[in-house]
Amino acid sequence: MKLKPRQVEAFRAVMMAGGITAAADAMNVTQPAVSRLIRDLEDIVQMTLFERVGARLVPTAEATQFYREVERLYLGLDQIAQAADDIRLHKNTVLRIGSVTSLVRPYLHRAIIDVIGDRLHIPLVIDVENSRYIWDMVDQNRYDLGLVFGSPRMADKNAVLLHSSNAVAAMTMDHRLASRHVVTPNDLLDERVLLPGRNSPLRLALDRAFSIEEQQPISTMETSMLNCCYFAAAGMGVGLVDQTSLRSAGAQVVAIPFEPKIEVSYYAVRPVGAQRIAVLDELIARMRSMMSVEELT
Structure with missing residues (x-):
């Protein structure tokens, strides 16, 4: 019989809570369910993990050693979960943005203040360049986001239209x-x-x-x-x-x-195959919102 994650979870809950009742509450299950998971775990590892002293369960020496290994496992899982959060939120990874001058103020400037604000875990590099250079840098995956001046014919599946108007x-x-x-x-x-x-x-x-x-x-x-x-x-x-x-x-x-x-358009462009970065999506949405509002005013 293989060790099951739920059995290990029950063991860890009992060790941390100090008893079956508190462990059952923490796991949102019944006390008999926790007791059964502990018995099954003891059968699989072929060790006695708890001894009953009066109304209390007392961990054995083997249980204490086993708990150290379980904690290592959960520490690793916590680290994996944290890494997933960092990847999803693009934490601790520099975001590189290239923009044409016309979009820096007030649009990019305001969007960064509104979206990034005091999120200190998001390092930024912002370059102000011409559109051709920015397109090249995006194609080479050296910019995570490019804000460029273009024409409707330049649009592709990696470009999001920010705003269009006439000359x-x-x-x-x-x-x-x-x-x-x-x-x-x-x-x-x-x-x-x-x-x-x-x-x-x-x-x-x-x-x-x-x-x-x-x-x-x-x-x-x-x-x-x-x-x-x-x-x-x-x-x-x-x-x-x-x-x-x-x-x-x-x-x-x-x-x-x-x-x-003559139609004049601005686009947000991303590298081909780039992962979705939520904060960049927010920046693009904020800029589109500002530019569409000003179009109506």
């Missing part, structure tokens, strides 16, 4: 185009146009839009999306950006819809 022309309130309902490439031929970098999917779409015109703008400035917002607010030109970048920059500008319409 806008950003300018000062007293700009000659500020009262327009839409701004087209032709409207910008006599302006300094502030353009995102050439690696940006928005830039590729803007280049296609301007290529239709026979003329190009008399002046352009190529810089980051946030810099486009800052320079537009300073009156340096018209920035072609997205609403998320404008909110991130906090720039005081007028935003006029740009035509032809």
Whole structure:
């Protein structure tokens, strides 16, 4: 007959509680059930584990030695359970996140405060990089989470859409185009146009839009999306950006819809085959919530 876990559990309960009655209460079973489990255990190990002295059960010397081995087993089980919790909660393992600048503030910044907060067991590394670099790092499993600027065609099974909107022309309130309902490439031929970098999917779409015109703008400035917002607010030109970048920059500008319409999207991407990490799911959900709320405001 093989040793059964329930028999060992009953033995441990009696040793810890000091009697059958208390052990039965701890195990949520009847006293006869505990007594039967102890008798079966004694038959299997071929040792007397308890002697009755009056109304009390007194452990034998063999029981004391046996209990030490049982405690080692339960200590090991506790360690396994703790390890499982650590894996599930991603405790004591560094989480590496890469984000484009436009999503750092307020979105990632606020999400980390709300979700991570005072959870001191979650070490973080947060890098601010361009989307192409972040995609590469995620593909190499060197980032647990990437927050990238993209286009709908870039979406795959490992990407979660955070937010989509259409490109806008950003300018000062007293700009000659500020009262327009839409701004087209032709409207910008006599302006300094502030353009995102050439690696940006928005830039590729803007280049296609301007290529239709026979003329190009008399002046352009190529810089980051946030810099486009800052320079537009300073009156340096018209920035072609997205609403998320404008909110991130906090720039005081007028935003006029740009035509032809260009969809601008942000995604959260994870490595292929990566385990589910609950805290990252929470971060993504928090960012999506914030971005969708701001879309409605």
